[in-house]
Amino acid sequence: MTAKEANSWTRIRGELLRRINERVWQPGDLIPGEVDLAEEFGCARTTVNRALRDLADSGLVTRKRKAGTRVAVNPPHKATLTIPIIRADVEARGCVYRHALVTREERYLPHHLGGAFRLPEGAQLLYTETMHYADDRPFIFEERYTNVDTVPAFGTMDFEDISANEWLVQNTPYSGGDMVFFAANADETLARYFDTAPGTAVFAIERTTWDGSDPITHVRMTYTPGYRMRTQI
Amino acid sequence: MTAKEANSWTRIRGELLRRINERVWQPGDLIPGEVDLAEEFGCARTTVNRALRDLADSGLVTRKRKAGTRVAVNPPHKATLTIPIIRADVEARGCVYRHALVTREERYLPHHLGGAFRLPEGAQLLYTETMHYADDRPFIFEERYTNVDTVPAFGTMDFEDISANEWLVQNTPYSGGDMVFFAANADETLARYFDTAPGTAVFAIERTTWDGSDPITHVRMTYTPGYRMRTQI
DNA sequence: AAGTGGTCTAGACCACGCC
DNA sequence: GCGTGGTCTAGACCACTTC
Known part of the structure; x- marks a missing residue:
């Protein structure tokens, strides 16, 4: 919809992003576990993990062991400042x-x-x-x-x-x-x-x-x- | 030296960091490839990759295919600002x-x-x-x-x-x-x-x-x- | 052309944290 | 306890660059 996804974990991240943005998964919702998603996308769990880890890094989802992964309610804006020499x-x-x-x-x-x-x-x-x-x-x-x-x-x-x-x-x-x-x-x-x-x-x-x-x-x-x-x- | 490393790719990152900080590898130097490092540390290449990817994200090394991984000459300070709702x-x-x-x-x-x-x-x-x-x-x-x-x-x-x-x-x-x-x-x-x-x-x-x-x-x-x-x- | 990092897989064990 | 994410492995193919 917005950009072309090369081929990889970024494509999965893109699909997860779409579901979050289009409210398929509402803020606060528990989303399926890595194993389920891996099966759905027909890929290894590692690949789903990479995508979810990236979304967690950017603050869009929160992850906890046993509790699972939830869509963040108030996704904060994150900006990385590079202060050069x-x-x-x-x-x-x-x-x-x-x-x-x-x-x-x-x-x-x-x-x-x-x-x-x-x-x-x-x-x-x-x-x-x-x-x-x-x-x-x-x-x-x-x-x-x-x-x-x-x-x-x-x-x-x-x-x-x-x-x-x-x-x-x-x-x-x-x-x-x-x-x-x-x-x-x-x-x-x-x-x-x-x-x-x-x-x-x-x-x-x-x-x-x-x-x-x-x-x-x-x-x-x-x-x-x-x-x-x-x-x- | 500074903090305890749990057990994982962070330990390897710590060791690589030490070598960079203590000038075992000088700024601009080409460091060994992932395969060599994996052999040295007795771990899978994936694990070394994770450590090096993290160092690259923080700007301490620069990586290019075929060219290899080099210690950054002017490591910039990077700061992630979280701007909340x-x-x-x-x-x-x-x-x-x-x-x-x-x-x-x-x-x-x-x-x-x-x-x-x-x-x-x-x-x-x-x-x-x-x-x-x-x-x-x-x-x-x-x-x-x-x-x-x-x-x-x-x-x-x-x-x-x-x-x-x-x-x-x-x-x-x-x-x-x-x-x-x-x-x-x-x-x-x-x-x-x-x-x-x-x-x-x-x-x-x-x-x-x-x-x-x-x-x-x-x-x-x-x-x-x-x-x-x-x-x- | 060949070497290096980038990524993927299938499977495994572990650790945290709800219950 | 036990389910979920966190991590590790060994091996494979691919893509980008430099040679």
Whole structure:
């Protein structure tokens, strides 16, 4: 109906999708088990499993052992954002990338990071501020707290040739973290950096990463005014 | 090292991850084929395939037939955002949900939507504005253009009991679309709605959806000042 | 042409979670 | 308990790319 299905588990997913969309199976309904569907479609159970697993990943059905598979009542929209290395992002726009280290100093754990960073009393972090440029225009302002106990080599870098952002991505594996997306009004400093009026709305991302239970880094990336982050769904 | 691996393809993924993280395989390197790895790990090729497919999904390796699997040089950060139905979002915060239809009128295709909506000259759309409340506090302001030719039933709704947002999610399947995340300064009207000062930074999402090549709807959701959208990575 | 990943099969065992 | 999804296997054919 919408697109051509090559030949495989995607065709089965398409048929299941059709039944969900056309209300053959209503939201909340229990749908047949994998064995039954496999028989109906004349394929192996593995293939049905692949199709159902994909639908579950996109949130359209919920699956539980013994309980079976149900059509989701409120299918959430899911969007996968790909946040590239800043250098790659800039160069993909056909611009020349450049960065400059603005600040670099030891700092105590800021109070507002207490929740994210479980560190001993008075633990010191390396604080760095970096401006990333696209064709000499400020593109992203990066404020970062890094736990040098977890990443000793980080403390010895000068970040002339490579930015803190790039170095960490290439050298520090992480096991998990969280990200926050929000809007903020540019303060005096930020406005001066971006050559705009104070109060201008800017898009920002905060990211905290851990390796196991060891905190690695907390960073806020503030994007140039007017930046729009896109994705396909 | 970081977490316990149950027993399965995740253990293999963990071992492959270790080799990537510890530079046993350098960025850009060609890693062994599935058959070799299966032999090394003493498992079926399917299992190795599952592990490698997962690493490819997260962007850590790139795979091509005949060419093989390579360690990615600039592994991008990927984050999956789950945008829930507004009602569910509000109720998950323990608040009472309510919505109000503010505006509803026929409008011609706005010029700035020309790129997203491929419609005939002078085509009319149904424009709706809806305010979504959490405990009687304005939470999200929704501005929506809907193509009633694609979704005829939409034009007959009064959106008293159910919001346009909720109705569309429950009744209109889509095959694809795009989303944009950005920050904006609240204008006079928006500031009045949110009971804040004009110029306050607000987080917003624009979403356009199609069914095949037929445009369905374009919506801008503007969130209450201070809203932060979170996700785990 | 040949190698590599992509997929499918038929069968099996396991683990979670309702009852 | 026991039913359902989660996973694994061994083998096979196919499709895409590079050579």
